[in-house]
Amino acid sequence: MTRIFALFALAISLLGSAMAEADRPVLVELFANQNCPACPKAHRTMRQMSDEREDIFVLTWTVNYWDYLGEPDPMALPVAKDRQMAYTDRLSLRAPYTPQSFYDGAKECPGTRKKDIRRNISARLKARDETAPTLAWDGDGVRVLGESAEALELTMVEYLSGDANATGMVNPVTRADSLGLWMGEDESFPITCERSCAVLLHEQDVGEVIAVLPLN
Secondary structure, eight states: HHHHHHHHHHHHHHHHHHOOOOOOHHHEEEOTTTTTTTTTHHHHHHHHHHHHOOSSSEEEEEOOOGGGGSSOOOOOOHHHOOOOOOHHHHOOOOOOOOOOOETTTEEEEEEOOHHHHHHHHHHHHOOOOTTEEEEEEEEEEEEEOOOOOSOOEEEEEEEOOOGGGSSSSSSBEEEEEEEEEOOSSSEEEEEEOOSSSEEEEETTTOOOEEEEOHHH
C-alpha cells in the first residue's frame, strides 16, 4: 500500500510539473528567409517540435537581409532583423544568421539541430523561476501577475495560424507592437487582435523573455 501511495504521489507530482510547464512555455523564435537554403528544414523541425511538445510556443520571424539573393520575401519585417540583431548583441554572438533560433531570448542554436534545440528547451525549463511574473487574460486585456524589481516591457505579436497560415512556417509573425512598460502596478493592457496574437513579457530593449501568453 505504501508503495502504491508513493507511485500515486509521484504521478501527481509529474502531472503538476507538466501542467506548470505548459502554463509557462518556453518561447522559441526562429529567424528565417525564403532565400535561405537551410530554412525549409528548420521550418519542418520547428513544426515537429511544436507538434510534439506542449511546453514551447514557436514564433517565426522573417528577416529581409537575404532578399538580394532572390525574390524579396513577402513575409519579411524590418522589426524581425532588429530583434535578431538585439539578441545577437546581447548574447555577444559574432553575427546573426539563418536559420537561427532563440529560447526565451537567452539561448540560441541553428534551427535545424534537434539535439541542441531540445537541450536549450530543457535548460530554459530548468531555469524557470516560479516567483517570476506571469501573464493572464482578464476579458478585455492582459494583466501581469506577480512582482518584479525592475520595469518590464510587453510586446504584442500578431501571427498566422490554422487555415490562415499557408506558408509552411510555424506561426509566422505579421506584426509586432510594444504595449508599453509594466511598472509593477495592477493594470490591464488593452489588446486589439485581428488575427492570432501572443503577448510577450520581457526585459526592456528586447531582453530575456519572462512569460508568453498566446491569445488565439
